[in-house]
Amino acid sequence: MSAAKHSNSLAPITEAELKHLKMPYRRLLPYLRPWLGRFFLGMGLGALAASFNAVMILGLQLIFQLVLDGASKDLSMPVEMAFVGKINLGEMLGLEPGTPMGLWGVIAACACIPLLMFLSGVLEYLNKYCLAWVGTKMLFQIRSDVFAAIMRQSPAFFATTKAGELMQVVSHQSRVAQSHALQVVQLISNRPLTIIVILATLFAMDWFFTLMSLVVFPLCLAPILVIGRRVRKVGAREEKEVGAMMTAMHESFTGIRLVKANAREDYECKRFDRANREMTRNILRWTRATEMIGPIVEAVASIGIAAGLVYFWWKERPAHELIVLVLALSKIYPPAKELSKVSLLMQKTVYAINNIFRVLDRQPDITDAPDARRLPRVSGAIRFDEVSFAYHAPSGAKLEKAAVRGVSLDLQPGRFYALVGPSGAGKSTLFSLLLRFYDPDSGRVLLDGEDIRLATVSSLRENIGMVSQDTFLFHDTIRENIRYGRLDAKEDEILAASKQAHAHEFIQQIQGGYDAVVGDAGCNLSGGQKQR
Numbered sequence: 129m130s131a132a133k134h135s136n137s138l139a140p141i142t143e144a145e146l147k148h149l150k151m152p153y154r155r156l157l158p159y160l161r162p163w164l165g166r167f168f169l170g171m172g173l174g175a176l177a178a179s180f181n182a183v184m185i186l187g188l189q190l191i192f193q194l195v196l197d198g199a200s201k202d203l204s205m206p207v208e209m210a211f212v213g214k215i216n217l218g219e220m221l222g223l224e225p226g227t228p229m230g231l232w233g234v235i236a237a238c239a240c241i242p243l244l245m246f247l248s249g250v251l252e253y254l255n256k257y258c259l260a261w262v263g264t265k266m267l268f269q270i271r272s273d274v275f276a277a278i279m280r281q282s283p284a285f286f287a288t289t290k291a292g293e294l295m296q297v298v299s300h301q302s303r304v305a306q307s308h309a310l311q312v313v314q315l316i317s318n319r320p321l322t323i324i325v326i327l328a329t330l331f332a333m334d335w336f337f338t339l340m341s342l343v344v345f346p347l348c349l350a351p352i353l354v355i356g357r358r359v360r361k362v363g364a365r366e367e368k369e370v371g372a373m374m375t376a377m378h379e380s381f382t383g384i385r386l387v388k389a390n391a392r393e394d395y396e397c398k399r400f401d402r403a404n405r406e407m408t409r410n411i412l413r414w415t416r417a418t419e420m421i422g423p424i425v426e427a428v429a430s431i432g433i434a435a436g437l438v439y440f441w442w443k444e445r446p447a448h449e450l451i452v453l454v455l456a457l458s459k460i461y462p463p464a465k466e467l468s469k470v471s472l473l474m475q476k477t478v479y480a481i482n483n484i485f486r487v488l489d490r491q492p493d494i495t496d497a498p499d500a501r502r503l504p505r506v507s508g509a510i511r512f513d514e515v516s517f518a519y520h521a522p523s524g525a526k527l528e529k530a531a532v533r534g535v536s537l538d539l540q541p542g543r544f545y546a547l548v549g550p551s552g553a554g555k556s557t558l559f560s561l562l563l564r565f566y567d568p569d570s571g572r573v574l575l576d577g578e579d580i581r582l583a584t585v586s587s588l589r590e591n592i593g594m595v596s597q598d599t600f601l602f603h604d605t606i607r608e609n610i611r612y613g614r615l616d617a618k619e620d621e622i623l624a625a626s627k628q629a630h631a632h633e634f635i636q637q638i639q640g641g642y643d644a645v646v647g648d649a650g651c652n653l654s655g656g657q658k659q660r
Contacts, residue, residue: 155485156309159266170258174318177251181322181459182329184244189333189452255318259310267306274298274487282493283565284520292375297487300370301480308477315470319463326460334445334453341436341457369407376400381648417472426461494564496584503587506576508541510562515571517561526569531557534571563589601653606635607642 160167275298330338380387380396387396436457440450518530532554539545547555560566561573564585573580580588593613601609610625611617617625622642626632638644646653 155481156266156305159269160262163262163265166258167262170255170262170314171317173251173258174255174314175321177248177255178318178321178325180248180251182325184248185326185329185333185452185456185459187240187244188455189449256314259314263306263310266310267302270302270306270484271298274302274484277488277490280492281490283560284493285490288520290371290375291378292373293371294487295374295378296371297483300374301483304476304480305484308473308480312470312473312477315463315466315473319467322463323460323467326456330453330456333456334449337436337439337453338457340439343435369403369410373400373403373407376403426465494567494585497581500582500584503575503583503591506591509574509576510537510539511572511574511577512537512558512561513572513574515558515561515568515573517557517566517568519566530569532561559594563592563594601646603645603648605640605643605645606638609646610642 278294278298327338327342376396376399380400387393436453437450440453512535515535516530516533518527521527535554535558537558547558549555557566561568562575562580564580567581575583575588575591602612607622610622614621623632626635626642635641635644
């Protein structure tokens with residue numbers, strides 16, 4: 129049966145559509161579900177890495193206080209620590225009162241700094257690797273499903289959709305959806321916790337200094353919101369230009385013989401450059417918008433730090449406290465800068481996800497009827513009964529002029545027939561209707577007395593062998609190209625088919641014989657050899 133007629137082209141998502149898209153990330157959940165264990169492991173490691181920031185800051189506080197203020201003092205003297213109060217390292221280590229810290233004590237304390245940094249880095253690495261592993265598995269399945277969905281479409285879809293647009297969805301937009309979606313999830317789940325842990329530690333150490341340093345952060349929100357609206361438009365244009373560039377490449381590569389024969393290399397280069405130039409402009413617009421946020425956040429944050437330094441000078445606080453507080457504040461800025469870009473990443477992710485699912489959700493024009501049955505081997509009696517058909521324009525509307533109108537034919541098995549007529553008379557259209565590339569607008573096509581719409585599409589086409597006037601070969605061996613019509617064909621059947629087509633002799637003369645690779649679209653064979 130035929131699906132409802134609609135436009136086949138992948139038109140860009142409009143600004144109005146972008147504003148009303150609801151919960152696009154939910155569409156990715158089925159791809160995440162098989163890997164939830166590894167995903168939550170990565171999230172847990174991210175939370176652990178975020179929490180470890182408190183341990184690292186407190187450890188640095190203790191180390192700096194010992195090294196800068198107490199290198200020559202008694203280790204039994206208490207040290208003030210945030211959250212835990214006063215601690216006595218001498219008692220904890222079982223040392224005698226009056227034991228000085230000494231050189232080796234300083235070295236040991238300083239050695240703890242890279243150890244803390246290393247442990248923090250390991251947790252961060254494991255967090256990112258686990259999520260990247262999950263993302264790679266998701267990307268594999270998304271690409272496979274998108275490609276399978278495209279393969280299920282009828283020829284009408286491919287007649288009105290650019291190959292470059294489809295290649296972009298399979299390769300580029302699948303990658304954007306996977307990488308950006310996981311990046312957004314990682315940032316939202318890890319970075320806020322990192323900031324909260326560090327802020328809690330800072331407030332415990334010196335709440336007034338922390339408050340003075342952070343009071344200016346709300347000023348960052350206004351430019352982020354303004355830039356986000358701009359990036360939404362830029363992202364949509366960029367995806368459109370990627371599709372245009374891929375289309376130009378695909379057409380130039382597949383039509384390379386025609387390009388060479390007409391000496392149109394320069395023309396094709398200019399055509400590609402136009403698409404490439406537009407894409408480059410959009411990339412630069414995106415870069416200008418996204419990279420503008422980081423300096424804004426840093427500039428605003430530096431005002432708060434400067435105010436905090438004035439406060440420290442006024443209160444005459446110890447140097448080690450200032451160093452630890454500034455180091456801790458510096459660890460807030462990277463996650464804050466990354467979070468400021470979440471909105472921009474989400475804009476590109478939403479666009480990519482919805483383009484992917486526009487393909488996945490699209491029903492083929494030609495599908496099996498609910499009660500369709502698998503055809504047995506047929507005898508081959510074909511009848512066209514008052515068949516009329518008109519093609520669709522790219523917009524989805526029917527063309528006024530019918531390709532065939534009221535055609536009736538009876539073709540008996542075991543006989544040879546030739547359809548003769550001027551170009552555009554509908555000869556190829558009749559073969560397309562027989563193979564159910566399209567369904568007639570009226571009338572029926574019968575095979576052995578049965579309407580072909582009552583048979584499964586796959587069994588119908590398996591019963592029909594077609595030799596197209598357009599020759600095409602896959603970049604594979606001669607043997608595999610011959611076997612393509614019947615994948616379970618044995619070696620003797622392959623040889624018999626090539627001999628019947630008078631191809632066996634020239635195949636044997638080719639280096640590699642049946643195992644020779646024919647090249648892209650059969651470029652290693654002559655025109656006559658490809659047709660055989």
